[in-house]
Amino acid sequence: MSTQDKVAIHKLPTGVPGLDEIVGGGLPEYSFNIIAGEPGSGKTTLAHQFVFANATPERPALYFTVLGESAIKMLRYQQQYTFFDPAMLPDAIRFINLSQVVLEKDLGAVLEEITKEVEKSNPAVVVVDSFRTMVRKPQSDMDLQSFIQRLALFLASWQATTFLIGEYAEDELRDNPIFTVADGLFWLRQTAERNSIVRKLQIIKLRGQDSVPGLHTFRITDAGVQAFSRTFGLTGHAKNPPSHRRLSFGIAELDKMLDGGVREGDSVLIAGSSGTGKSVLATQFIAEGIRQGEPGIVAVFEERPQAYAERATSLGLDLETPQKDGKLEILYLRPLDLSVDETMHSILDAVQKIGAKRLVIDSLAGFEMALSPGFRADFRESLYRMIFALTGIGVTILSTVEVDESFTEFPFSTYSISFLTDDIVRLRYVSIDGQLRKIMVVIKMRGGNHAKDIREYEITSKGVVILGKRLTEYQGLISGVPVHSDRSGAKEEPPQDTGIEHRS
């Protein structure tokens, strides 16, 4: 069958930010869906968002309430959400209470009542909330499966997109005839992870749609449910073509060590212990980008944006003006129960808003602490997805990470995340001539020809300044306690390693 012979399934907006992406572009029109989950998981709110996004006076939504939550209380609370538009009631959205029918009659009468109302109103959307309370009653004239089958057939024929809402536990998923009949099955979960609540959404099935598999985090705010796709909403974005551009740090000597700068679209890791200047380097990187017309984002977790900008000012770097000009956004993300997906959402919003080319994450330790404990276990995997997604759209990421200073080892990162990065610059303290000095070295540069030099640097009022030539007079510098070599008396200065002469 050619493409033009196939029926086109119209996709309806879910009204839930982020959910359209997860369900493959929208909810199939005329589909028969179930929203399942435990009490308080957001089922009703999700259904309301769909209703408010799709109902019109010409094709209204019928919202059947059954036993359970009082309709008055439901509306009292639901109207607090920003999506709730009272003006849509009752012309576009009608709430119909079926509790009397359910209590006094059987499922056949319920079906009859729904049928009567649907035929009268010609709705585009039908919701039965809560469906589960209706079917818990002992059945008489019609068994449950038959009821569901007939309801699904009837509503599909009347061109209504339907949601049945039910309280279900995980173990009820198997062998349930209701789930077999449904075109779409949305499962909402909420679990307590130490002191945090983690909400997750799964599309267990969705006929005719290429939905994103897996568990997606979601949050309920005053705007209702907001979902965060595991793919960060980037499935529809084309990858940026590979770039050969090099991005400068604004530190000439460091650019030389990096064979001309960081390759655009790379993920760079600046690793070092406290006070070695990781944040200073990151600030210089973002400031240089702005100077060259590349908007940037700084995601900070350990200090507030104002403090971050003031520290930059002390280094002679103006981060206030570019913020006002829309060239820089400093994101402060520290609610302590974030998911990586939510963080990514904030970052991506900012990236798209200002067209950012550079992103600084300062620091990964702070990022991890901002996450809900339940997400920390997946930190590496989440970080991998995030970096892959962002670099895929051409953003160059610089992350800082604190490593324990050891005088016997030279770890790149306590997170074992070096495999996630294209380039690693290691900063560390070293004891030389009775002073605690600082050295830096480029450990890794994927696809680049970086210098192997170990260079001494200082943090001055102008930021990181790399001193002199490479340190050739000492052995064992990376141990932190080098030994002065005999070459210290040599008259001839060693050539500076720019990377060109040291191809590996």
Place this chain on the structure above:
Amino acid sequence: MTIRRKTRDLARRLLEYEAMAGESPESMESASTRVYEKLRQSLGEFVGAAGFHSLASRALALARPDAPSLSAARVTADGSFEDLGEIEPQIDDDKDQAGEYPSGGGGAILITRLLDLLLIFLGESLTLSLLRNAWPSAAFDDRNSVHGRKA
């Protein structure tokens, strides 16, 4: 519990509207009875008979201290009133010196209390949306007064 001005105005509008609509010779019901029945039909659809019964019972309890004529009134299971139309349209004048209620006796007080509950639970915007369903051609606010509304 003091009645807010907006509730009083709303009740007065509905009662006036139904009073005008009921001027025909065949109309035997009082304005307050017709308002109450329309509210019962309209709200009963979405809160259910039991839900409306609860609201009406609460409104009755709140209205009784100000309207002794309601002391014998009862709300039935389907939310309707026993003998609402026969309730003596009398008000305890001592307690309405502030002019809290629109004229119309115990029925008007009951309607006012019922509307007040809706405003408390649902807010003005949603309450007006629901009332427009029962009174599509009535004017409830400035917007409708200015622009009119299709019946």
